[in-house]
Amino acid sequence: MSTYQAATIVAAPNEFRVPFPPFVQISKVQFQREAGSRLLAASGWDGTCRVYEVGKLGDISEKLVFTHGKPLLTCTFAGYNKVAFGGVDHNVKLADIETGNGTQLGSHALAVRCMEFNPMSSLIVSGGWDSSVKLWDARSYGNGAIESVNVSSSVYAMDVLKHTILVGTKDRKIFMYDSRKLREPLQVRDSPLKYQTRAVQFFPTGEAFVVSSIEGRVAVEYVDQSGEEMMKRKYAFKCHREKDTDGTELIHPVHTVAFHPKYGTFATGGADGIVNIWDPFNRKRIIQLHKFETSISSLSFNEDGSQLAIATSYQYEKEIDPSPLPNNSITIRHITDPESRPK
Amino acid sequence: MAEEPYVFTLKKRNNDDAEDDWDRYSENVRPTRRGRKIDALKRNVEEVVTEETARLKLDQLLEELQNLECSEESEELQKILDFCSWFEEKLAIGFHKVYYELLWKIISRHGFLEKYKEDERMLKIWEKMADNSAGHAHDIYQFAISRKSLVKCAALYARWSQSVELAGAYVEARRVLILARTNCAVPIQIVNDAEDALEMREMRRHLQERDSDDDEEEEETRKAFTNLPVIGDNHTVPIVRLPSMCSDTTKKAMKFDTGNVERVNPVCKDNQMQPFEVLSYTDADDVEYLRNVHELHAHIERYAIKETTNPSITGSSTSEAAAVTIYPVSSSEFEVWTVEGSGPTKAKARMAIKRVFKDLSFEEYAASLLPNHPSMVRATAKKLDFDETL
Numbered sequence: 001m002s003t004y005q006a007a008t009i010v011a012a013p014n015e016f017r018v019p020f021p022p023f024v025q026i027s028k029v030q031f032q033r034e035a036g037s038r039l040l041a042a043s044g045w046d047g048t049c050r051v052y053e054v055g056k057l058g059d060i061s062e063k064l065v066f067t068h069g070k071p072l073l074t075c076t077f078a079g080y081n082k083v084a085f086g087g088v089d090h091n092v093k094l095a096d097i098e099t100g101n102g103t104q105l106g107s108h109a110l111a112v113r114c115m116e117f118n119p120m121s122s123l124i125v126s127g128g129w130d131s132s133v134k135l136w137d138a139r140s141y142g143n144g145a146i147e148s149v150n151v152s153s154s155v156y157a158m159d160v161l162k163h164t165i166l167v168g169t170k171d172r173k174i175f176m177y178d179s180r181k182l183r184e185p186l187q188v189r190d191s192p193l194k195y196q197t198r199a200v201q202f203f204p205t206g207e208a209f210v211v212s213s214i215e216g217r218v219a220v221e222y223v224d225q226s227g228e229e230m231m232k233r234k235y236a237f238k239c240h241r242e243k244d245t246d247g248t249e250l251i252h253p254v255h256t257v258a259f260h261p262k263y264g265t266f267a268t269g270g271a272d273g274i275v276n277i278w279d280p281f282n283r284k285r286i287i288q289l290h291k292f293e294t295s296i297s298s299l300s301f302n303e304d305g306s307q308l309a310i311a312t313s314y315q316y317e318k319e320i321d322p323s324p325l326p327n328n329s330i331t332i333r334h335i336t337d338p339e340s341r342p343k
Numbered sequence: 344m345a346e347e348p349y350v351f352t353l354k355k356r357n358n359d360d361a362e363d364d365w366d367r368y369s370e371n372v373r374p375t376r377r378g379r380k381i382d383a384l385k386r387n388v389e390e391v392v393t394e395e396t397a398r399l400k401l402d403q404l405l406e407e408l409q410n411l412e413c414s415e416e417s418e419e420l421q422k423i424l425d426f427c428s429w430f431e432e433k434l435a436i437g438f439h440k441v442y443y444e445l446l447w448k449i450i451s452r453h454g455f456l457e458k459y460k461e462d463e464r465m466l467k468i469w470e471k472m473a474d475n476s477a478g479h480a481h482d483i484y485q486f487a488i489s490r491k492s493l494v495k496c497a498a499l500y501a502r503w504s505q506s507v508e509l510a511g512a513y514v515e516a517r518r519v520l521i522l523a524r525t526n527c528a529v530p531i532q533i534v535n536d537a538e539d540a541l542e543m544r545e546m547r548r549h550l551q552e553r554d555s556d557d558d559e560e561e562e563e564t565r566k567a568f569t570n571l572p573v574i575g576d577n578h579t580v581p582i583v584r585l586p587s588m589c590s591d592t593t594k595k596a597m598k599f600d601t602g603n604v605e606r607v608n609p610v611c612k613d614n615q616m617q618p619f620e621v622l623s624y625t626d627a628d629d630v631e632y633l634r635n636v637h638e639l640h641a642h643i644e645r646y647a648i649k650e651t652t653n654p655s656i657t658g659s660s661t662s663e664a665a666a667v668t669i670y671p672v673s674s675s676e677f678e679v680w681t682v683e684g685s686g687p688t689k690a691k692a693r694m695a696i697k698r699v700f701k702d703l704s705f706e707e708y709a710a711s712l713l714p715n716h717p718s719m720v721r722a723t724a725k726k727l728d729f730d731e732t733l
Binding site for chain 1 (some may be wrong): 704
């Protein structure tokens, strides 16, 4: 007589660490958005830009390391085989992933703070603390910036969607440009939040964008401001707040925002080490991930939205620095459909 | 034949409207809380009612009542109530001061309060005085109880508690109902119903307050003066006079003779302290204050209800509020009494970051740490590149 043995179900881990030095402050992580791509770029304050290949079941390997020499503040993929990065030494550099060769595209007058890529016209868009936004051609070298425009103050946040550029400045203004005619902005408006802007992100549909600030608030703004209906649809909500032992509410900055490429939901990361995924259409929070060791400095979804790169890095925001300093890490978490689809 | 030209004359025109149609026009009818008599709605163009007319009418009524026979004493209060109805119909708007003065003249008559202290019709007199006392309803009802007028009438306490609750002093409203039970007011069902209704409204207020917390802004917003929130349960909201209420410009001071008033003992005689202070004859200054409430500055006024803690009362809500200092704020136009003190405040919110980040971003601050940035120090120690200069 045969005996059937009950099957044992073991939960598979959905979270994997990326091999990154724990003492290096991380400035940005970004997945490549080419179809079928599995590359992840990470820039750090040690002046290196690392490119990883992320597999399905936690198979993460370091593919290439570019050494810049000075701290990097931003990086972005420029096409299927190139990565661009910039930092406090004002230079904008472009490196080939396959050959490992690097070249300098140009420079800003001050540090390069933000950088994004427009795949439709192969343009790299960079914003710096010199209050300028510059366009660079990723296919031809040595020609300098294609075009440049000045905004009202230092660039603190930027996003690019197709031909539209969204810039958040130090004086809490939001600029919107068309990269094909950069001279005049499409729109200039004040930030709906009262404190410093930390991140701006377009909805994948392009009809709205999200603004986050250091005051633990996120605002949803619509691109088209005409009509009363659009003004009523915009809103802001509080997040990344926690109660202290004496009942005081601690407000943490929302460092980063990342949109799911398919469903239009977005994830926020704050200085409290929490990652939330929000449904902006029903104004609900879908899930809240576990508390990470230190501040969330950058988030990025991959091209199909199944993986979320979470960079945790201490930003020296506390009044008294903890001793020892917390370890910095990059985590790849699998995001399932119920965790990211609007209800 | 040419038409005769129109010539303006002062002759009365032949209108289609009949004289009885005056009440068809709703703008001519001024509603009161207890309604109006139909006779008052008829137009009497000959009658012109002024303040002096009202004073003269009351004097005539009081003189007439003095000459009444003993068998007609029961009609005295009814005639006074008829005068009140007449006053409210003729001088409904803008004569609160005159009305209050005339009511004080009525109750200050010798033996009036003692004669009708059990008559429930006195409740109307006290209600009218409280409504026209420029926000001193609580003191008026206390004065009534101290004179032993309607001590055991439960309707008085219900009305008293309601007026105190409208002023925002919810704890005091509960104490009024506790006093009603202490004084064995009847019927007790009125007290029970009033207490249940009070608690129900209190719960509804708390629910609304809790729901509105989610939408609260972090920073303060400017509010109209009349919408200022109260601080605790021991203070009334600001009372702002409407322009129509300040139209009375009589300068005459109110003086009454109180020499014939007898002294009475406190309400309870069982050697038991009162749950709160009850006005008595020994507080002559308070009586004068009540008489001349309309002589105070009429723009904005606010006061604190006297706080008394008596643990001997079972079930009474004793609140240990902090000592509150009330002082006038000097202003060129009007005098505002404000409250200074640390009351129960909400939990504050603070940002868990350094203050320097109000101006600098996190990257700018970290860049200012260079070349002593921890990442750079460790990276330099690892690389040991002697050819590169930092």
